[in-house]
Amino acid sequence: MKIIAVIPARYASTRFPAKLMQDLGGKSVIVRTYEAAIATNLFDDVFVVTDSTLIYKEIIAHNGKAIMSIKEHESGSDRIAEAVENIDVDVVVNVQGDEPFIDKKPLEELIEVFKKDSDKKVDLASLMFQITDKEEINSPNNVKVIVDQQNFALYFSRSVIPFPREENVGVRYMKHIGIYAFRKQALLDFYSLPMLSLEASEKLEQLRYLEYGKRIKMVETAHGSIGIDTPEDLEKARKMV
Structure with missing residues (x-):
C-alpha cells in the first residue's frame, strides 16, 4: 500500500494572512511543517500543494517537493484531488500546513484504519476528541461529529x-x-461531484462525502492539534521552537 502526505498551503488566510511564510526559529512555518511530516517516517512521499508561487519557491528552495494548483479551489479536498490525480497512490493523508508540531501517533492511527480495512469499507478516516466545556461545545467554530457504534x-x-x-x-x-x-x-469522486445543500449550509466539505454515501471512519484521539491561526499562536510556537 502506497501512502503519501499532501499539505495544502494557501497563501491567503482570513484570520492571519501569509501565516505559512512567517519565520519560526529560522525557517518558515510551511517548511517546518513539511520537514515534520517527513520526520514521522510514515509516508512514501510528502508534497506541498499550493496556489502561491511564493510558497512553491520556498519549498523547492529547501529541496522539498511542491505542486502548483492549476485551478482555483474552494476546499482542501479539491486542491489535493487535483494534485494527486496522476500520482500512483492508494491512501492520501491531508496534513495541515499551519501545524508544524505534528504528532505522529494520531497519523499512525489513521493509516492503521486502512491497513486493517481489507474489505475496503472505509473511504476516509479522520480524528475526533472529547470536549466537555460548554463554551467549546456551543461554539460554531468547533465542528462536532456524531458517530455510530462502529465509529x-x-x-x-x-x-x-x-x-x-x-x-x-x-x-x-x-x-x-x-x-x-x-x-x-x-x-x-469528491472532485467530480457538485456541492449539495448540507455542505453549502454548514460550510463543511466533509458533508459532501456523507451526502454522496461515502463512509468516514472516525478515530478518537487524546491529542488535540496545535495550529497557528493567529499572531498570538505564532508567538507561542516560537517559544516552543
Missing part, C-alpha cells in the same frame, strides 16, 4: 449535536480535527 460518522455540524434535550444520559460531545486520510478514489 462511522453520521453527521458533522457547527451546531450542538446531539441537542441535550435530556441530560445525564451519557452523551459525549466530540470535536472534529480536520486531518483526513483518503482512499484516492474517494478524493477523485
